[in-house]
Amino acid sequence: MAERLIITGFMGSGKSSVGRELARRLGWRFRDADAEAESQMGMTVSEAFERIGEAGFREVEAGTVARLITEADDAREGTVIALGGGAVTSQRVLDLLASEPLVVHIDVDVDTAFGRAADGSRPLASDREAFRRLYEERQSLYRQAARISLDSRGFDIPGLSQRIMEIIGKVEIDNP
Numbered sequence: 001m002a003e004r005l006i007i008t009g010f011m012g013s014g015k016s017s018v019g020r021e022l023a024r025r026l027g028w029r030f031r032d033a034d035a036e037a038e039s040q041m042g043m044t045v046s047e048a049f050e051r052i053g054e055a056g057f058r059e060v061e062a063g064t065v066a067r068l069i070t071e072a073d074d075a076r077e078g079t080v081i082a083l084g085g086g087a088v089t090s091q092r093v094l095d096l097l098a099s100e101p102l103v104v105h106i107d108v109d110v111d112t113a114f115g116r117a118a119d120g121s122r123p124l125a126s127d128r129e130a131f132r133r134l135y136e137e138r139q140s141l142y143r144q145a146a147r148i149s150l151d152s153r154g155f156d157i158p159g160l161s162q163r164i165m166e167i168i169g170k171v172e173i174d175n176p
């Protein structure tokens with residue numbers, strides 16, 4: 001089994017940016033589940049929500065996650081996989097994650113998340129109150145999915161990547 005690290009967390013938690021940075025530092029491949037699902041569907045996530053509905057998108061998303069895990073398993077190098085924020089709402093994804101060795105949850109406060117996510121590209125990030133409710137509903141799912149939960153407050157992308165590397169034992173902790 002090739003090494004891999006799966007990153008989960010709410011929209012706007014920085015999963016893709018941190019995932020890309022970690023892959024660069026580790027010399028691993030990076031796969032973004034949203035981007036992979038979009039290229040598989042031939043449309044954006046927003047278009048998918050309109051055409052096949054959220055339930056249809058979740059089915060595609062779960063299949064994408066399953067494929068990315070299989071590909072990571074078969075790869076020669078390690079892989080960092082960033083999940084979409086709602087992937088954990090699929091039981092199939094939760095079942096897959098249960099047997100993954102390394103799943104990290106990036107925790108973010110809801111206002112920071114909304115500030116980053118409400119850029120018009122995410123169908124579930126247009127109304128602040130609905131976003132807040134979804135955030136609260138999801139928290140227990142992220143904790144169920146991930147063995148490691150990391151509070152991202154006060155960290156920039158390099159700092160967060162460094163912290164994750166320390167936690168997963170890929171670098172020495174800076175200890176004067």
Ligand code: S3P
Nearest residue numbers: 010011012045084085086122123
């Ligand atoms: C979603 C998160 C998005 C994307 C879609 C739905 C969610 O991914 O999959 O808009 O339900 O939380 P990011 O977390 O990468 O923004």
